[in-house]
């Protein structure tokens with residue numbers, strides 16, 4: 288049957304959602320029990336518009352990628368212009384202005400000390416690249432050190448680096464082993480430090496990977512930047528490579544442009560993705576200090592960094608990233624981030640002591656609340672109840688188990704934030 292004409296009269300048969308269910312396999316979705324997906328046909332600002340005409344306020348920036356609002360006309364225009372000039376060229380033996388300009392600009396806004404940008408396709412590949420660089424330089428059969436409840440992506444190296452979590456359970460037998468230590472959560476800094484010292488004393492650690500200041504998928508949990516800085520310093524003194532996974536925290540989410548600039552010391556590698564293109568097209572970047580780049584220099588071709596993707600540094604992607612940077616670096620964007628943080632803090636002040644909450648944290652533009660719950664887990668039914676409740680109210684929120692977080696695009700306005708807060712308040716005040 289032809290479904291493409293859009294001429295069917297049966298509303299179900301003409302539904303994109305129904306057609307989707309016959310041909311699409313969705314990420315992190317149990318197809319047997321999941322509700323049909325909501326088909327989105329248009330977007331503008333902080334809103335996504337469904338086939339039904341209903342608008343959804345995107346309070347999580349569509350998995351944390353969108354920075355300046357959906358379908359931003361300036362980014363769309365810059366991609367279009369680039370598409371008419373050069374759509375793609377392989378990136379070994381060739382280069383192009385958008386990639387060079389983007390690298391120069393990233394290096395100029397990152398903390399001092401970085402000099403090389405290696406492009407890849409997404410957050411997981413940005414992490415894979417960092418791990419491979421570290422292994423090739425100092426690996427020697429040694430292990431990765433990482434925080435418990437980390438998340439670094441879904442490719443094998445990225446999964447392994449996070450340790451064994453509920454996100455990667457079916458693959459546990461195939462993951463390389465890592466050394467996992469508790470992150471320096473508030474009040475647990477010394478426990479974390481002791482575990483860190485014990486790990487590095489083994490002499491088994493090649494590299495330390497971490498999400499700076501706040502763990503994202505692990506439950507939007509902030510941790511202590513001072514303790515993390517001490518850890519980075521200790522690793523560097525002993526020749527271990529330090530890797531900041533800023534895939535979620537980068538491009539202003541924690542307030543400053545990068546969470547790493549809040550640390551007392553600069554990690555050796557920084558992984559970037561998600562917001563890098565303003566949420567338009569996927570791109571990964573692994574930014575390195577010069578000593579790492581130099582470690583690969585040799586007359587021997589096989590000592591080069593043997594990694595590359597077909598679409599490395601695609602010009603359209605780089606054009607999107609350059610356009611997004613134009614918007615990000617305007618003072619209005621910094622003010623918008625400060626406004627979001629200040630509104631979050633007012634919410635925090637009002638609700639943090641609520642008996643239904645274990646915690647209410649604000650880190651820059653990120654607000655996270657944790658519901659008090661018996662038997663809390665990522666798959667607890669509360670998660671689905673919250674998703675459906677907010678969807679019904681026209682708000683896109685997607686909790687991590689019993690942790691509900693707001694991580695909005697920077698174009699969101701006060702009234703929209705207030706709508707989100709008052710709807711969250713209903714779950715605290717009115718729900719049984």
Ligand SMILES: Cc1ncc(COP(=O)(O)O)c(C=O)c1O
Nearest residue numbers: 409410411438439440503534535
């Ligand atoms: C900290 C962190 N690293 C890596 C990734 C993987 O990024 P991607 O989904 O683009 O592969 C994510 C995704 O959520 C992330 O939050």
